[in-house]
Amino acid sequence: MNLATDMGIDLGTASVLVHLRGKGIVLHEPSVVAIEQQTKQVLAVGEAAQQMLGRTPGNIIATRPLREGVIADFDITEVMLRHFIGKVCDRRRLLRPRVIVCIPAATTTVEQKAVVEAVMRAGVRDAFLIEEPRAAALGAGLDIFQPSGHMVIDIGGGTTDVAVISLGETVVTESVRVGGDKFDEAIARYIKKEFNLLIGERTAEALKIEVGTAFKNNRHKEMEIRGRDMVSGLPRSFMAHTEHVLEAVQEPLESVVECVRHVLEVTPPELSGDIIDHGIVLTGGGAMIDGLDKLITAETGVNVYLADDPIGSVAIGTGIALEQLEKINHTLISPRRASNQ
Template sequence: MFGIDIGVDLGTANVLVHVKGKGIVLDEPSVVAIDSLSKKVVAVGEEARRMLGRTPGHIVATRPLREGVIADFDTTEIMLRHFINKSIGKSPFKRPRVMICVPSGITSVEQKAVIEAAERTGAKQVYLISEPKAAAIGAGLDIFEPSGSMVVDIGGGTTDVAVLSLGDVVTANSIRVAGDKFDEAIIRHIRKEHSLLIGERTAEEIKIRVASVFPHARHEKLDIRGRDMISGLPKTVTVESEEMREALQETVDLIVAATKSVLEQTPPELAADIFDKGIVLTGGGALLHGLDRLLQQELLVPVHIAHDPLFCVVKGTGIALDNLNKVSRSLLNKKTTSNVVQV
């Protein structure tokens, strides 16, 4: 079977796969569990995520992507091959065209690692597209018009901020501060203020159910359990929204500063368009309570959360693959190899 087009949002926290004609067919955590004794893969995706922090010593559940880029090449290849096979079936005759999203600040070495990992899964042709461009397309912005559009894509490992016009990025900034850093900030705060050790999953639950980054915008409480640093025994404490705002302030300020920097570098005519249309937030981080209001207050520009922000990037890859004639001139890896194209 030929002519299969696959869009992949290769995220630090989750991998999403879009198959042409079928839509989004896979959304699983970017986690692989490996038996360190036999060196065999035990589980991938959701099954592996459930093992995080709960495995015997010889089974290691890891996330092979860190801060938006490949930290463990071999494990990433295994994970990508597993997800592609799960999405389209395993067959030597199925050699898809694959478009993968990467952070706008990715280096050439990091690009090469992504390309090689995709090629080794059997891809017929590999395309790279910058995450903010895919996010903008997936959010429904017409970036091919001679008008400025601005997107802030907050994923698990990176936040990508970009102004786009005529199908290309005009000005952009990518910082390695996003959902994972929110979790780390919460863990640090709980350890410092409550002498309690908690894991990533508890931190994420706090972020979703309690946290807010805009003053007095939310009034939730949550009882959490962890290990007391003094006694070493299980302990329960209660956390509140305003406390979490203080815990997250320093991290969120970095995202505000990055967004402000891009806006300040934007040509005046395009900046005027953005003041009219507003900024669109995409990615899982867009759902952080109060972030849209905080950005609007700090930047004095309307800020909107995209519809289905978690899926904007992967939807954008699918649309981009259907419109390669429009986007191919601005793909990232045009000059890399004969079967690799950058969008």
């Protein structure tokens, strides 16, 4: 067996990361596929398709096959996976890889089966599923196999997973379908409602990253954005401020904080003490919004810190899980177990 073909896949709503054993993260591309509507022909996948979002003529659609952490379009997900796996395997394509794929903590058995089937049909030899917070904890460098509690908050594009982990397994977990996408939607909705300006999702995301914050008075920035005036129908520019973004994202922020609070409330007392000692680790692209660590610390009284590589933590964790496969195999979902459920 060629171990170099073993790979971990962070199959995210916003992006796909692939970790190749012995090589690290070798692919990081948006989860977007561009399709010609009449013929259903795939025109572009990943970065090339991302450039087309919101800019395609009527006969071409740029779509995300995953929504809120689960597969919304099975066939397109399979095409996307086949493309990325083929791109990574290159000349080793004949050596069908073993793959570990991350899934949100609260996915149903049906959703799990859909992921396993899509991955298997994309040409892999064996597939396993691991919950995102567990992979994120491994990727963030936590020693989750000790009899000690660690808490992880993983905020992706479509979901936020909060979990307490001890002895290599999840003790308490909760998931809300709120992530980076919901922040972007909230910003676009706020700008539309308050300033009669229609902006696209890429502009909303840029606004969140460049000037946004989750914690009052943490930063003060401004950014010129462009969109379509809802009254005149003409293009217009507008100077957006940090305060606008903070007000816009209050609702999704509250959902995340409420999820964290609830997990802390139902965590066994001994593990609660460990969490106070270790702090809470934030991972995922959505965790990088300015001041989020300070907000959760203020709301829970527990120190929160951002992982060294928030975006790559889950993918790195899948690579570590592959190396520890014998130790954690019984806790993963495999094709055989998935088909028996």
